[in-house]
Amino acid sequence: MLLPLLFLKKFIRLASLLFAVCILSFFLVNKSPVDPIQAYVGADMMRVGPEQREKIAEHWGLDKTPVEQFYHWSSAIVRGDFGTSMIYRQPVLDVIKDKFIYSFALMLAAWILSGVIGFLLGIIAAVKRDSWIDRLIKLYCYTLASTPAFWIGILLLLIFAVGLGWLPIGLGVPAGVLTEEVTVIDRVRHFILPAITLSIVGVVNVALHTRQKLIDVLQSDYVLFARARGEKGFSLIWRHGIRNIALPALTLQFAAFGELFGGAVLVELVFSYPGLGQATVEAGLRGDVPLLLGLVIFSTLFVFIGNLLADLIYLVVDPRTKEREAI
Amino acid sequence: MPLVEVDDLSVSFKQYTKGFKHKEVKVIHNLSFSINAGEIVAVVGSSGSGKSLLAHAILGILPRNANVSGTIHYDGKELTPSLQEKLRGKELAFVPQSVNFLNPLMEVEKQVRGALKGKDSFKTQKEIFEKYNLSTDVEKLYPFQLSGGMARRILVSTAVINKAKFIIADEPTPGLDQTVVKEALSSFKAFADNGTAVMFITHDIQSALSVADKIAVFYAGTTVEVAPVEDFTGSGERLRHPYSKALWRALPQNEFRPIPGSQPKGDELPRGCLFAPRCDMTTTECLEHLPEKRVLRNGMVRCIHAT
Missing domain, CATH: 1.10.3720.10 (MetI-like)
Incomplete structure (x- = not known):
């Protein structure tokens, strides 16, 4: 087999693998008990009222369906935007x-x-x-x-x-x-x-x-x-x-x-x-x-x-x- | 004086059965034969009779757990392990069965040169390839890319490059088409004509008869008869041992009639003559001890009834 063809085959395999891994891990996290807002706000949770919570949720798109969220997240990933780490406050x-x-x-x-x-x-x-x-x-x-x-x-x-x-x-x-x-x-x-x-x-x-x-x-x-x-x-x-x-x-x-x-x-x-x-x-x-x-x-x-x-x-x-x- | 003289050679393996119990499995025993320079001796016998181990014993490449007794003389000297090591790949050469005996990951030219080093080895190898009609692009091929005929010629050329005086060919013609078999046989003939002794191990009596000077008939780990090739004729009346006669008659172009039974295994050999259980001339004497070898009509036989 020609080398370019092999690379194409491997590339397709990689793409489908990554896609599958993304879907799986995204929905696993989605179903996990981790509350992203609480994780983000941390100890200041007491000072955040329900309205503020909703606003954050809306800002992050957490009120949308999981599928929409996944679409939003994965299209950002494709653009190379992996988001910001909450712990390190860095990309x-x-x-x-x-x-x-x-x-x-x-x-x-x-x-x-x-x-x-x-x-x-x-x-x-x-x-x-x-x-x-x-x-x-x-x-x-x-x-x-x-x-x-x-x-x-x-x-x-x-x-x-x-x-x-x-x-x-x-x-x-x-x-x-x-x-x-x-x-x-x-x-x-x-x-x-x-x-x-x-x-x-x-x-x-x-x-x-x-x-x-x-x-x-x-x-x-x-x-x-x-x-x-x-x-x-x-x-x-x-x-x-x-x-x-x-x-x-x-x-x-x-x-x-x-x-x-x-x-x-x-x-x-x-x-x-x-x-x-x-x-x-x-x-x-x-x-x-x-x-x-x-x-x-x-x-x-x-x-x-x-x-x-x-x-x-x-x-x-x-x-x-x-x-x-x-x- | 024969170039190679094998006398009373026995090879056995220790085999563990249950727990620490072990038994001795004799694969070759009391085997004797000799080969002169320029002679082709075919060792003929059915598969599983220990023919390949005979080759390995002469070359000294048996597995570590093998026990060897008896003597082998080469050119008048006793062929000790150290002499075997010195002569292997030089005066003693081995032509194996198939391409599986070549390293699958090494180009064939390197394998033909083997352990030989220096500029001369390249030159000699090129000459040999030319002689055997192997084009230069074959040199860089890997064993799996060779055709049956090419593989045959490559294997033969490994013996030529070392200018061997004694060549042992182990089943060199299995599953090959007629032209390739013929080509292989004629290359052995050519060796013999140049004064090389050739031991040709095979179960193919046809090809053995077409090139050999003498046929050694191998049964259950020993040679029951050594006969000049001319004796294999008619309905086998000139043959000495009942097994050789049976073998000859079983060929399709003869009577095509096999004898019942099968050869005994190495761990359950009969006490007397090995062939006695299948022989129709058996007497009580046959069952008592292994018949001594004796010279008979320009050949050798291990049978007390042979005439």
């Missing part, structure tokens, strides 16, 4: 942009770390199959697979921040310091624990997947033939093993964007790290509807891009998909 897009920089750094570090470490562990386990090191890696993976990320976060906090005092206990920057005075080292020190927590959990999938794939490859007919032709040792594993399992592992890593995002929400909460995850939780708890909907759309986009990249890599790298798409 939603600005809030997301600010928070995303923090989250992105966190997720990128975790993504790379977990990918590289997981891949290496998987290879070692497969090559040394059934040895003590394989058992150790499997034990590590199974233990972590059944451990929630936030719990690991709390554990690391207890050990490295509370017990040993090596690293700060939370937040993205030191408390009580002016923004201009925050150094890069400060930022990195606040970043280490959340990033490690997120990576530790991410390792499992890649490691177990890589291990199984490599075991399959090493038992394949083509590795048998390669051995029959005198290939052996590291060069055998490199030529026929790693090249053939790198692609599925990479795809898995891209497809795991969703889990990464979900993990980041929890980890950011544990460490009070000022990223998108924390913003999402806050928006939900405090009834910041514009921000919440904006975040839903953004995270949909984020996960979709992850999957799209996975597909594209396959298309570009695996000769077989190229041929199949062409048919």
Whole structure:
């Protein structure tokens, strides 16, 4: 298939996905017990009379039917107007942009770390199959697979921040310091624990997947033939093993964007790290509807891009998909 | 002196049944045969008789849990694991069954060159492709893009590039059309004419007879008979072993009459002659111990009644 055509197909898929997500989340929020006016006014509610309430409702279009409201909101979204966050009193897009920089750094570090470490562990386990090191890696993976990320976060906090005092206990920057005075080292020190927590959990999938794939490859007919032709040792594993399992592992890593995002929400909460995850939780708890909907759309986009990249890599790298798409 | 001499080769696997109990499954046992330089020996037997494992045993690429006993001599020296490792892909070559034995994600030219390095390997590979009528655009193809005939020639050329002295071809002609089979067989013939020894493993007696000098008949993990190809004629009266005769008679162009029963599995082998349960010449002596191999009329047989 031609690349432009593929992009068109993917674009249509994205558009319909976003539309569905928008409808679903809009009506979910609509049916939720969150009262936007109360959320907006907050503690001053006592001083707002019923007439004033009605005026606000009318100003926001809350007296219209949900369908009309949705139309109003979605046409604003299409124009790029995501509204104003009630908590931050800033345009939603600005809030997301600010928070995303923090989250992105966190997720990128975790993504790379977990990918590289997981891949290496998987290879070692497969090559040394059934040895003590394989058992150790499997034990590590199974233990972590059944451990929630936030719990690991709390554990690391207890050990490295509370017990040993090596690293700060939370937040993205030191408390009580002016923004201009925050150094890069400060930022990195606040970043280490959340990033490690997120990576530790991410390792499992890649490691177990890589291990199984490599075991399959090493038992394949083509590795048998390669051995029959005198290939052996590291060069055998490199030529026929790693090249053939790198692609599925990479795809898995891209497809795991969703889990990464979900993990980041929890980890950011544990460490009070000022990223998108924390913003999402806050928006939900405090009834910041514009921000919440904006975040839903953004995270949909984020996960979709992850999957799209996975597909594209396959298309570009695996000769077989190229041929199949062409048919 | 034969180039390759296999003597009393046995291969078995430990298989776990229930809990920690395990049994020994013998896939190849007391197998003997030899091949001279420039000779083609076809190893013929029905599927599941352990023919492929024989190839893997000679090359030393059996799975880790395999037990091997007996001796293999190559060029007068004992073929130990370290010698196997040294010779594999050089003097010893393996031509596999199908394109599945090629790495699906690697261009074929790289696979033909294999572990060979240096400028010469490119040159040699190009020469071989030319010799086998493989155009230059085939070089960059991936295995799944090859036609049956091209795949065949690619697989054969992997043996040529290493200038092998002993080639083991494992079922090299399954499911191919006649012209491709012929082409493959003639390439083996050409190897033999250049002094290479070829062991040709197949269940296709027809193609075996058309190229081989000797036929080794394989039954339940051992060779019951080794006969010159000329003996496969008429209604099989010149053959030595009752199984070879039955096999020959079962062919469509002969009597097309199969014998009842099936070959015993590796974990339930009879104590005496392996063929005794299906043989109509069986006597009490046959049931007691495996018949020793003996030389008979320029061939070998494992049957006490053979004449």
